[in-house]
Amino acid sequence: MGDTQNDDFEMLKALFDFEATLAKTLSFSEGEYFHLQQSNTKQRNWWHVVNRKGQVGFVPSNYVATVKVEAEYLLAFLSDCIKNLNESSSHSQKQDLLIKIIERKKQVQMFVKPHSKKQQAPKPPPRLDDSTPPNGVSPSFDLRPVVSQQQISEERDSPPKSSSTNDENDDTRSKCDLKNIKQHSFDTDNQDDSQDSSESIKPNAIYEIVQAVRKETQLSHEMSKVAVETVLISLREFLPGGAARSIIDALLREANSNITCPKNAIDAAPDALRMMTALNALSKAANDAQQRGWALHDDSHDIQTQLLELISVMSNADVNISQHVLSSHRYVYVTTLVQYYQMETRWPLRQLLLQAFGIMCGLERTALATLALSSLPAEIARDMRDNPRAVSRLSHSALLLSMVLSMGDKLPVTHFEQLGLEFAQFLLELLEDPPETDVDEQIPDLFSTLLLAYNLQFENPFDNILLNALETRDMAKTFCEKVLLLLNREGDLFAVSLRVDPITNCLRASKQARGVVVPVVRGHGVLPSCHFCNAFIVDTTSLES
Numbered sequence: 001m002g003d004t005q006n007d008d009f010e011m012l013k014a015l016f017d018f019e020a021t022l023a024k025t026l027s028f029s030e031g032e033y034f035h036l037q038q039s040n041t042k043q044r045n046w047w048h049v050v051n052r053k054g055q056v057g058f059v060p061s062n063y064v065a066t067v068k069v070e071a072e073y074l075l076a077f078l079s080d081c082i083k084n085l086n087e088s089s090s091h092s093q094k095q096d097l098l099i100k101i102i103e104r105k106k107q108v109q110m111f112v113k114p115h116s117k118k119q120q121a122p123k124p125p126p127r128l129d130d131s132t133p134p135n136g137v138s139p140s141f142d143l144r145p146v147v148s149q150q151q152i153s154e155e156r157d158s159p160p161k162s163s164s165t166n167d168e169n170d171d172t173r174s175k176c177d178l179k180n181i182k183q184h185s186f187d188t189d190n191q192d193d194s195q196d197s198s199e200s201i202k203p204n205a206i207y208e209i210v211q212a213v214r215k216e217t218q219l220s221h222e223m224s225k226v227a228v229e230t231v232l233i234s235l236r237e238f239l240p241g242g243a244a245r246s247i248i249d250a251l252l253r254e255a256n257s258n259i260t261c262p263k264n265a266i267d268a269a270p271d272a273l274r275m276m277t278a279l280n281a282l283s284k285a286a287n288d289a290q291q292r293g294w295a296l297h298d299d300s301h302d303i304q305t306q307l308l309e310l311i312s313v314m315s316n317a318d319v320n321i322s323q324h325v326l327s328s329h330r331y332v333y334v335t336t337l338v339q340y341y342q343m344e345t346r347w348p349l350r351q352l353l354l355q356a357f358g359i360m361c362g363l364e365r366t367a368l369a370t371l372a373l374s375s376l377p378a379e380i381a382r383d384m385r386d387n388p389r390a391v392s393r394l395s396h397s398a399l400l401l402s403m404v405l406s407m408g409d410k411l412p413v414t415h416f417e418q419l420g421l422e423f424a425q426f427l428l429e430l431l432e433d434p435p436e437t438d439v440d441e442q443i444p445d446l447f448s449t450l451l452l453a454y455n456l457q458f459e460n461p462f463d464n465i466l467l468n469a470l471e472t473r474d475m476a477k478t479f480c481e482k483v484l485l486l487l488n489r490e491g492d493l494f495a496v497s498l499r500v501d502p503i504t505n506c507l508r509a510s511k512q513a514r515g516v517v518v519p520v521v522r523g524h525g526v527l528p529s530c531h532f533c534n535a536f537i538v539d540t541t542s543l544e545s
Helices: 071-087 094-117 149-157 160-199 205-217 221-238 243-256 270-287 300-316 319-327 332-343 347-363 365-373 376-386 391-405 413-417 421-432 442-455 465-471 477-488 507-512
Strands: 008-014 033-038 046-051 056-060 064-070 515-517 537-539
Touching: 008 071, 033 071, 033 094, 064 071, 071 094, 205 221, 205 243, 221 243, 270 300, 270 319, 270 332, 300 347, 319 332, 319 347, 319 365, 332 347, 332 365, 332 376, 347 365, 347 391, 365 376, 365 391, 376 391, 376 413, 376 421, 391 442, 421 442, 421 465, 421 477, 442 465, 442 477
Parallel strands: none
Antiparallel strands: 008 033, 008 064, 033 046, 046 056, 515 537
16 A cells, blocks of 8 residues: 555555455454555455454455555554564464664655654655655656755764665665565566466356366365365465465455356266266166066166165265256156056165155255155055055155155045045054064154155144044054154154255144144144144143143
């Protein structure tokens, strides 16, 4: 920042309090002063400053303002900086900072000394014009010392030794000024090079770097982003200022934004090609008439390979790529996989299909709605009832069906041929009396979540199939315990790792009603329904101990 003709110098003054949360930023209070370390920064959102304590860091530009101060105040400020730096032993790059502050102090002293000797006859040196840069040297770089007429007469009358001393002082000052000029020119060139380098960075360069890391390391897209950011931050610590560091800063700014594949390059992205190859192979298997035969099973390895590839890509690729491929041709790939699930009878392949559907639910809200409106829920319900003692099969099926139903999308009426009263009774029966092979007690937890998601289908208590199924039972002890436990913990009843917005916790409604959500009838007829999860609210004061 430049200085004015009136010997006023510019500093930065804090307008508000600021609490630093990022590395290399400074906390400060309102009214605190700073000396600007570097003004030619391309990004004006942050200023690189030093405070009175000798601490160096960045401050947000919208929290400070430029103010005029007298040379004496700036000298005192710089003296305090030097004193605090000398007392500090842990400051990094301490010597470089000391040299810069001492040089700046000497420059300011050149303006102060003439005013401190007003009793002397000689006039101060001629003032510099408005075009004089902050280092006190004119643009013509005229390094000849400016001497008054009185000083010339004193030099003639003084002894030769004194004259020699003055000459040496002038030469020393000239050398210092020349050094400052060269340093200023060097810094300016470096800053210009840095700006040119950062401007010449290829668009989407950081995304290409992330994809290169993902390709070579087999890391997921998210983990590749973390790896690239870690390397860039480490490089920035070791590199000196200049073009290289400017490039690192530009890449870090891009990395801090949302790193996604450009829309015009999604179709050609390696992950998109892998995903479409797997989906096309599975579509071919679904359309193959031979798959409808029971005797042909020699293709299971090929189909399993394609399913594992699809699961791997959807789990690890850029989310935008997976969403783009799934939504292509109005989600035809999703509906084709549902058709293949209906035809496939081999459980190992069905299990992989369920895993793929589960990942789709977490990736795309529309894909989840497409699955809910397809024949998949009815087919899963039929498969569960056909295999009441296969714990692994029941667990995978219940988990996916909970995800499909958790958003409350209304199912077609025809689905309730499989998802009707008998299905609800089947779930309650296994929940209360799980298979003997369920040693980990997975069935009660999974089926409780499934029943709560299933309950979202019914708005009118009189038409609630789950309520009708509960009325046919003498006891639903385990189900009540599971629901009350969830409510007491204030947990999300449908937390199944979806990337879409979670269901609103029905505890809000129960607190407003001053009751406890109890999904069972105790001889009180139809109970009021919770607006959020359609559970049944009973006033705690009316419950018998």
